Amino acid sequence: MAITLAMLKTFVSVAENGSLMEAAKQLGRTPSAVSMALKQLEIEFDTQLFSGERKGSLTPTGIFALEQARNLTDQCDEVFSAIKAYAKNEIGYISLTCVPSVAEHILPQVIKAFHAQWPKVEIEIRDADSRSVINAVHSGRVQFGIASLAKNLPGIEFTPLFEDSLGLVSSAVDSRPAPNKSINSPKMRSFLKNKKLLLNSxxxxxxxxxxxxxxxNSRITVHNVTSVLALVKAGAGLTVLPRLLVPDTDTSLNFIPFTDKKLRRTVGLFQRNGTLLSPAALSLIEKIHTRIAEIELNMGGNFTKLEQPTQER
Known part of the structure; x- marks a missing residue:
């Protein structure tokens, strides 16, 4: 019979209590079961661990065995506690990368709520363009990513989260056309006349x-969202961005959605095929869904939460 963790814990309890009866009470076992476990352990070690039948004192081998058994049982208890804590989101590590619009307008409230509930979970976040997000997921540098879907990619699973409109973004000083009023092609040509378009991805x-x-006619390409919005606010030109990047609370900007409903982006969750996300990561994603639903209520038709099946835990 192999030595088991239960046998070692029984030995430690008897040695610390100095009594079979007290150890049996502590372990919730009968004295005969405790005595049998000690006999089996001594058979496996091929030596006596106690001096005398009353188990009140240890042999020299028993003293050494007690120190080793304590170390092992304590370590096992720590391992078991860590696994339970991990399963309950009490500890863990989450790595993700996402596009700037998600990092700026979705994650702040999500991370705040998540860490208030699970303060010991370590979270690492990077923001990047969609191509870099997908590459990071594909290479395994992060557990999951959130970005726009361009095309289906082998080895990558995509779960849609939301859609939002694309539109022209101008300074609030230029009040024509009215904010959030869609713009068709004839009006767009007139609106863009003599205006500089700031290029981006x-x-x-x-x-x-x-x-x-x-x-x-444009000679300015800006790859950073913060920079291009600063230029728009300064009156240096206008640009095209998704709705999420121009919240209604920013009164210095106008968002003018395109009439063409095809000009929308789909943003979703990317992860490698066959990978299972940790309980902590799944809990974070649930809070992302909740935050997206809140944003949909505030933004109306230019932002739509997409329904998807819940991933099993």
């Missing part, structure tokens, strides 16, 4: 003739 994907015409 999104403008380069739009094939509207009015946008393409204006791109030819």
């Amino acid at each position: 999104i403008t380069q994907t739009i094939t509207l003739p009015e946008i393409l015409e204006n791109q030819e």
